[in-house]
Amino acid sequence: MPSEYLPILIFLMVATAFGIGALLIGGLLRMKRPYAEKLMPYESGNLPVGEPRYRFSVKFYIVAMLFVVFDVEAIFLYPWAIVFDKIGLYAFIEMVIFIVILLVGYIYAWKKEAFVWD
Amino acid sequence: MNILGITIAPYIINIVIILLKIAVVIAIGLLHVAYATYFERKVIGHMQVRLGPREVGPHGLLQPIADGIKLFFKEDIIPANADKPLFYLAPVIFMVSALTSLSVIPFFDGFVIADINIGLLFIFAMSSLGAYGIVMAGWASNSKYSFLGGLRSASQVISYEIAMGLSLVGVMIMAGSLNLTDIVRAQQAYPTGMFAIPQFVGFFVFILAAFAETNRLPFDLPEAESELVAGYFTEYSGFRFALFFLGEYTAMLIMSSIASICFLGGWGLPTFITANLPVFLWKALGLGMFLVKVYAFMFLYYWVRATLPRYRYDQLMAIGWKLLIPLALANIVITGLIKIWIKGML
Numbered sequence: 353m354p355s356e357y358l359p360i361l362i363f364l365m366v367a368t369a370f371g372i373g374a375l376l377i378g379g380l381l382r383m384k385r386p387y388a389e390k391l392m393p394y395e396s397g398n399l400p401v402g403e404p405r406y407r408f409s410v411k412f413y414i415v416a417m418l419f420v421v422f423d424v425e426a427i428f429l430y431p432w433a434i435v436f437d438k439i440g441l442y443a444f445i446e447m448v449i450f451i452v453i454l455l456v457g458y459i460y461a462w463k464k465e466a467f468v469w470d
Numbered sequence: 471m472n473i474l475g476i477t478i479a480p481y482i483i484n485i486v487i488i489l490l491k492i493a494v495v496i497a498i499g500l501l502h503v504a505y506a507t508y509f510e511r512k513v514i515g516h517m518q519v520r521l522g523p524r525e526v527g528p529h530g531l532l533q534p535i536a537d538g539i540k541l542f543f544k545e546d547i548i549p550a551n552a553d554k555p556l557f558y559l560a561p562v563i564f565m566v567s568a569l570t571s572l573s574v575i576p577f578f579d580g581f582v583i584a585d586i587n588i589g590l591l592f593i594f595a596m597s598s599l600g601a602y603g604i605v606m607a608g609w610a611s612n613s614k615y616s617f618l619g620g621l622r623s624a625s626q627v628i629s630y631e632i633a634m635g636l637s638l639v640g641v642m643i644m645a646g647s648l649n650l651t652d653i654v655r656a657q658q659a660y661p662t663g664m665f666a667i668p669q670f671v672g673f674f675v676f677i678l679a680a681f682a683e684t685n686r687l688p689f690d691l692p693e694a695e696s697e698l699v700a701g702y703f704t705e706y707s708g709f710r711f712a713l714f715f716l717g718e719y720t721a722m723l724i725m726s727s728i729a730s731i732c733f734l735g736g737w738g739l740p741t742f743i744t745a746n747l748p749v750f751l752w753k754a755l756g757l758g759m760f761l762v763k764v765y766a767f768m769f770l771y772y773w774v775r776a777t778l779p780r781y782r783y784d785q786l787m788a789i790g791w792k793l794l795i796p797l798a799l800a801n802i803v804i805t806g807l808i809k810i811w812i813k814g815m816l
Contacts, residue, residue, distance in 0.1 A: 433642035469784035
């Protein structure tokens with residue numbers, strides 16, 4: 353029923369209006385005295401060195417890929433858990449096979465040291 | 471309906487009621503956040519043999535109000551090389567996604583703003599949206615500390631989201647629903663009144679994942695002040711900083727509410743109470759039960775913060791991927807097995 357989601361939409365709009373509204377109203381009231389030193393990126397009082405958006409470790413990328421695999425798996429488990437009562441043993445065996453297939457990939461990732469951070 | 475001779479269409483009344491409910495929940499939510507910071511400072515103060523805030527008002531009770539006013543009027547500094555649209559939007563996205571999760575939480579029997587059948591999934595979706603705010607803030611600030619904090623936070627949040635999602639599958643199997651009201655009802659039918667006892671492994675995984683998801687100690691690496699100053703919101707000041715603060719404490723409130731609803735029985739009361747007391751009384755009692763559990767969980771957050779040191783980043787990732795995910799998967803299989811055994815479906 354879409355009408356059940358109407359309150360969420362209204363909530364979203366009220367919350368956004370609160371956030372943006374408070375920033376706008378505050379913008380009229382607070383002082384603004386910018387100068388070059390104040391607008392510099394904070395680097396513990398030193399002058400900033402080099403480019404801040406530099407190349408970062410590929411590990412973050414691997415974690416993101418693993419996340420996609422495992423999160424999709426979790427999403428598959430939700431409907432299964434809901435109808436577990438109605439299907440019974442058959443559903444259980446199916447899901448154990450699914451989890452075992454996933455475990456093979458998990459063990460592979462483990463052996464490839466995807467979870468080791470150095 | 472007819473008020474003062476003017477006919478008002480039913481849907482308008484409906485929307486007004488929804489707006490009133492939302493106003494009440496947001497107002498109480500924000501007040502809660504203000505006093506959660508006071509609660510935290512007092513608890514940690516006393517654990518460290520200090521008194522905590524005392525100067526503003528009796529026992530420092532007006533301290534959160536003073537902090538709020540101060541942050542509202544403080545200068546909003548936007549760094550020179552920041553990516554302006556993203557920098558403006560990030561705190562709003564972070565705060566809105568945390569606050570909107572409040573719309574599916576049942577505070578007592580029959581009071582929930584949106585009674586949708588995928589309540590739990592909606593909360594996961596919203597907590598993932600919050601990660602966008604963090605990444606955008608880290609990227610837009612054009613500062614090394616923010617950038618590293620944003621990256622760390624993103625990969626921490628997505629890693630622990632899997633563990634959190636899996637830890638609640640056991641609850642879903644036992645309750646047979648994703649609707650939070652149904653989950654509370656299912657626990658009332660259960661002998662001990664809460665899923666925390668049969669689902670203790672799931673609860674353990676959930677607690678650790680909740681700490682990591684909200685970037686709290688001992689997993690507060692994205693904002694580890696000794697190495698990253700303040701992480702992804704280093705460059706934020708004034709009310710934009712306050713929005714991040716609001717978002718973080720609202721997220722803690724949401725996690726505590728989930729713990730209360732999914733594992734500790736929520737507003738559920740034994741039937742001999744609900745049968746013998748007037749409706750409004752046991753509903754108020756239920757609200758009290760819910761809040762006591764929520765604040766007990768909030769206290770756990772502060773207790774852990776005052777007690778444990780911070781983990782290293784490699785340890786954090788190892789706990790998430792090598793310990794929590796296998797534990798949660800084993801919990802799912804064992805829960806399913808026991809359920810089949812009890813039901814005699816073998």
